[in-house]
Amino acid sequence: MTEPTPLIEVEDARIRHLGSPAATPDGVTLTVSPGEVVLVLGPSGCGKSTLALALNGLVPHAVAATLEGEVRVAGVPTTETTVAALSAHVAMVFQDPDAQIVTGTVLDEVCFGPENLQLPVDEVLARAERALRQVGLWERRAENPDRLSGGGRQRLAIACALALGSGVIVLDEPTANLDPRGIDEVYAVLSALVRERDHAIVLVEHDLDAAMGLVDRVLVLDRHGRPIAEGPAGTVLRSRAQELLELGVWLPTATLAGLRMRAAGIPLPELPLTPAELTAALDALDTAGAAPPSSPTSRSSTSPSPTSPSRPAPTSGTTPPSRSPTPSDAPPPTLPEASARDGAAPAVRVRGLRVAKSRTSILHGIDLEVGRGDFLAVVGTNGAGKTTLLQAIAGVVPPPKGTVDVLGLDPSRADVRTLARTVGFVFQNPEHQFIRATVAEELAHGLELQSAADSSLNAPAIADRVNRMLDRFGLAGLRDAHPFLLSGGQKRRLSVGTALIAGAPVLVLDEPTFGQDRARAAELLGILSALNAEGTTVIVATHDLQLVADHASHVLVLTGGAVAAHGTTGAILGSDALESAGLRAPALVRALRATADPRWHGVTGLDGLEAAVRMPGPAHPEPGGARG
Amino acid sequence: MSAADARAERRTDPYADARDWGRVRFLHRLNPLAKIAGPLPAMIVLIFSHGIPVPSSFLLLAVALLVVGAHLGGRALLGLFVLLPVAMAVLTVSFALWTDASRVSDTELLFQVGDYRFHAGALAVGAATALRLAGILTLSLVAGLTTTGPDLVRALVQQLRVPYRLGYTALAAYRFVPRFGHELDVIRQAHRVRGMAHGRGPIAAARRHLGYVVPLLAGGIRHAERVSLAMDSRAFGAHATRTERHLVPFRARDWVFVGAFWAASAVILVVAAALGGA
Numbered sequence: 001m002t003e004p005t006p007l008i009e010v011e012d013a014r015i016r017h018l019g020s021p022a023a024t025p026d027g028v029t030l031t032v033s034p035g036e037v038v039l040v041l042g043p044s045g046c047g048k049s050t051l052a053l054a055l056n057g058l059v060p061h062a063v064a065a066t067l068e069g070e071v072r073v074a075g076v077p078t079t080e081t082t083v084a085a086l087s088a089h090v091a092m093v094f095q096d097p098d099a100q101i102v103t104g105t106v107l108d109e110v111c112f113g114p115e116n117l118q119l120p121v122d123e124v125l126a127r128a129e130r131a132l133r134q135v136g137l138w139e140r141r142a143e144n145p146d147r148l149s150g151g152g153r154q155r156l157a158i159a160c161a162l163a164l165g166s167g168v169i170v171l172d173e174p175t176a177n178l179d180p181r182g183i184d185e186v187y188a189v190l191s192a193l194v195r196e197r198d199h200a201i202v203l204v205e206h207d208l209d210a211a212m213g214l215v216d217r218v219l220v221l222d223r224h225g226r227p228i229a230e231g232p233a234g235t236v237l238r239s240r241a242q243e244l245l246e247l248g249v250w251l252p253t254a255t256l257a258g259l260r261m262r263a264a265g266i267p268l269p270e271l272p273l274t275p276a277e278l279t280a281a282l283d284a285l286d287t288a289g290a291a292p293p294s295s296p297t298s299r300s301s302t303s304p305s306p307t308s309p310s311r312p313a314p315t316s317g318t319t320p321p322s323r324s325p326t327p328s329d330a331p332p333p334t335l336p337e338a339s340a341r342d343g344a345a346p347a348v349r350v351r352g353l354r355v356a357k358s359r360t361s362i363l364h365g366i367d368l369e370v371g372r373g374d375f376l377a378v379v380g381t382n383g384a385g386k387t388t389l390l391q392a393i394a395g396v397v398p399p400p401k402g403t404v405d406v407l408g409l410d411p412s413r414a415d416v417r418t419l420a421r422t423v424g425f426v427f428q429n430p431e432h433q434f435i436r437a438t439v440a441e442e443l444a445h446g447l448e449l450q451s452a453a454d455s456s457l458n459a460p461a462i463a464d465r466v467n468r469m470l471d472r473f474g475l476a477g478l479r480d481a482h483p484f485l486l487s488g489g490q491k492r493r494l495s496v497g498t499a500l501i502a503g504a505p506v507l508v509l510d511e512p513t514f515g516q517d518r519a520r521a522a523e524l525l526g527i528l529s530a531l532n533a534e535g536t537t538v539i540v541a542t543h544d545l546q547l548v549a550d551h552a553s554h555v556l557v558l559t560g561g562a563v564a565a566h567g568t569t570g571a572i573l574g575s576d577a578l579e580s581a582g583l584r585a586p587a588l589v590r591a592l593r594a595t596a597d598p599r600w601h602g603v604t605g606l607d608g609l610e611a612a613v614r615m616p617g618p619a620h621p622e623p624g625g626a627r628g
Numbered sequence: 629m630s631a632a633d634a635r636a637e638r639r640t641d642p643y644a645d646a647r648d649w650g651r652v653r654f655l656h657r658l659n660p661l662a663k664i665a666g667p668l669p670a671m672i673v674l675i676f677s678h679g680i681p682v683p684s685s686f687l688l689l690a691v692a693l694l695v696v697g698a699h700l701g702g703r704a705l706l707g708l709f710v711l712l713p714v715a716m717a718v719l720t721v722s723f724a725l726w727t728d729a730s731r732v733s734d735t736e737l738l739f740q741v742g743d744y745r746f747h748a749g750a751l752a753v754g755a756a757t758a759l760r761l762a763g764i765l766t767l768s769l770v771a772g773l774t775t776t777g778p779d780l781v782r783a784l785v786q787q788l789r790v791p792y793r794l795g796y797t798a799l800a801a802y803r804f805v806p807r808f809g810h811e812l813d814v815i816r817q818a819h820r821v822r823g824m825a826h827g828r829g830p831i832a833a834a835r836r837h838l839g840y841v842v843p844l845l846a847g848g849i850r851h852a853e854r855v856s857l858a859m860d861s862r863a864f865g866a867h868a869t870r871t872e873r874h875l876v877p878f879r880a881r882d883w884v885f886v887g888a889f890w891a892a893s894a895v896i897l898v899v900a901a902a903l904g905g906a
Contacts (some may be wrong), residue, residue, distance in 0.1 A: 062857055087862055098807065102796070123875070
């Protein structure tokens with residue numbers, strides 16, 4: 001394995017999409033040798049996915065883009081052959097599991113590729129069985145792929161790639177559309193593949209917490225698609241972590257934690273890359289002679305941090321310019337709502353909510369109170385009823401009368417206009433809710449509806465509010481663009497803007513980060529945290545538990561249509577409520593819980609980590625004594 | 629998932645494997661093309677037929693074939709023995725009411741409302757039309773209730789030499805239907821909460837539906853592009869033919885079925901003509 005012939009050689013590749021002024025990626029050179037695992041990193045829009053598509057010839061054969069330079073697969077330039085011929089050498093797994101299924105059973109699906117290659121039936125079946133056994137789906141071969149979970153369908157896609165018998169598997173954001181359980185399933189399969197070293201793997205991935213343990217080498221592209229670093233994963237990430245962070249590349253949570261700790265004055269000899277390394281680093285810290293710290297109580301739940309938005313630097317590159325003071329440098333604002341929360345009437349009150357769809361009970365008896373100014377995260381596995389609960393609260397699907405109260409309003413009786421003034425709903429896919437032909441009209445729409453009842457809302461007043469909203473979300477330059485022609489992040493910002501413009505004090509979002517890359521997710525969360533800091537009550541359904549830990553003040557855990565747990569973020573993450581609901585605590589919490597020293601155990605977010613680092617206080621000597 | 633759910637799933641699953649229900653339920657073992665080719669002449673005859681004997685004979689033949697040769701679920705039985713007779717009765721009366729009374733004035737007068745006369749002959753004309761429609765329907769069910777979509781595509785590719793790219797693309801596109809249905813629901817909800825629901829009447833409704841088209845198309849085109857990239861990446865179209873794991877052969881019994889069906893059709897027509905002529 002020391003002197004293998006490269007499977008893929010990329011030489012100075014520049015790819016320009018039709019109608020795009022610049023090439024992304026721009027000048028990438030890369031070789032992939034048998035058995036190695038290469039991770040491609042870079043901020044959103046740098047051309048990672050485009051590069052992935054070039055590796056099996058989809059660029060330029062099937063995608064409208066020009067390729068300069070050369071991509072050679074098994075020595076043959078991709079431009080001189082076909083995608084179909086290349087598929088025997090390079091297999092692809094895409095982001096959306098639904099968009100990769102073409103047949104009616106799991107077995108047929110895996111056989112589809114080998115059949116297209118005209119292999120004899122025996123060989124097709126032998127390959128299918130081997131591939132399905134590798135991903136653990138052989139027992140379910142007769143089922144319709146629709147009946148598999150998201151993680152199951154993505155494992156099926158990996159089996160399909162394996163069955164092609166190609167030396168390289170390219171995975172383009174394979175876990176972006178999955179819930180935590182699905183991500184675990186996919187990485188369990190990938191780990192097994194990596195152990196066998198039969199395949200080279202090229203991975204484009206944002207969830208580095210899961211990926212880091214597998215990767216040999218990383219290639220980092222900058223915002224313009226130019227390669228800025230390439231080398232062994234550990235070396236690149238450790239030596240250039242700060243630089244990557246500033247570039248907008250999402251780092252493993254453990255590395256972020258390490259950077260924070262260094263910034264707080266703890267001299268970590270080596271930046272941790274995985275939760276296990278973070279645990280080890282913290283344990284090493286404690287055994288290095290620190291006095292036992294005073295036992296902390298659950299810090300995150302008592303500190304004011306829940307209402308203070310916190311997002312580390314990666315947002316900086318993509319945040320809308322209008323949001324100038326990044327919340328993390330500002331002192332946590334003390335909100336009147338936050339202090340008066342216990343006395344005031346709740347923003348949302350749900351009593352005995354039962355919802356059934358086509359005679360299947362989805363929610364059975366939900367009782368819930370959401371305080372004004374809370375940032376509530378609703379978590380649970382797929383099918384737990386998160387979306388249904390959110391839709392009932394926001395009146396998207398009217399709940400039974402008298403079961404939901406949003407600031408004194410019953411969504412089941414309210415008309416659209418009153419509802420829009422009280423609660424804004426942001427759909428998972430922003431495109432679904434766009435109804436006008438320009439960005440400015442889209443924002444004005446909600447106000448125009450209100451103006452029928454409110455004479456003070458005349459045309460100049462509407463224009464003024466639209467302009468302010470455009471500025472706030474960094475969309476001023478796009479006011480006459482068609483909403484569908486915006487980028488993914490811009491669409492998301494516009495959809496939040498339309499939900500807010502009528503002045504709704506409660507904002508409900510269904511999986512706002514689903515299928516998005518980390519930079520966009522962070523940008524959106526920054527916006528939500530800023531809104532929350534201004535007093536907007538935010539309710540979010542999400543799978544992203546680290547996001548929960550860093551932003552939410554409260555967490556609601558749903559299991560099978562009922563409330564399993566509800567409390568402050570610190571209390572929920574500190575308990576085993578997530579695990580008993582079939583979820584997994586975020587990487588940071590897991591790493592910290594595994595430490596020997598209990599002072600870390602109650603910490604849930606990066607902010608809490610800093611607090612815990614400072615915790616021993618001046619009275620306790622800190623190892624290295626480098627603090628302050 | 630309960631057993632009932634699993635059953636419901638299987639019933640609505642267009643890809644469920646064709647099951648073998650044994651020797652007696654022979655229709656499931658025949659080539660889909662044979663099940664279409666056999667009844668086809670009879671269906672064409674029914675379009676142009678008159679009177680009651682010919683359509684009722686074909687109706688009986690088709691129902692008998694289905695009862696013996698096909699495994700019928702609860703729904704199919706309900707449709708065949710409850711809904712179909714009811715629909716035929718309704719059609720008979722409706723067509724009878726529309727029949728020109730002067731054409732059947734030589735038959736017995738059943739009742740009269742003002743100038744409107746209803747003769748027994750009108751009922752016969754109505755019944756003939758209803759029987760023709762029911763006959764064509766049940767003949768098409770001989771293949772329809774016993775064939776799966778994938779098998780039909782395989783037969784088209786294997787026997788009729790339809791290009792496989794066409795057939796398998798059609799099958800892949802079939803998967804889009806439930807997805808689009810779901811997507812349309814979500815778009816409707818979204819537009820309703822955004823206040824697009826205002827206005828009644830056909831013009832407002834048309835505007836509303838036009839509003840659904842753009843997001844649905846945008847989503848649909850993107851999905852189709854992704855599916856096509858995924859299919860390309862898996863060597864779809866690499867060669868002029870592909871390995872067929874599921875052979876849907878056209879065997880001797882398929883020829884026998886087609887021949888027997890044609891013969892039976894001919895006998896029915898000849899006998900009916902002889903009786904009618906007599």
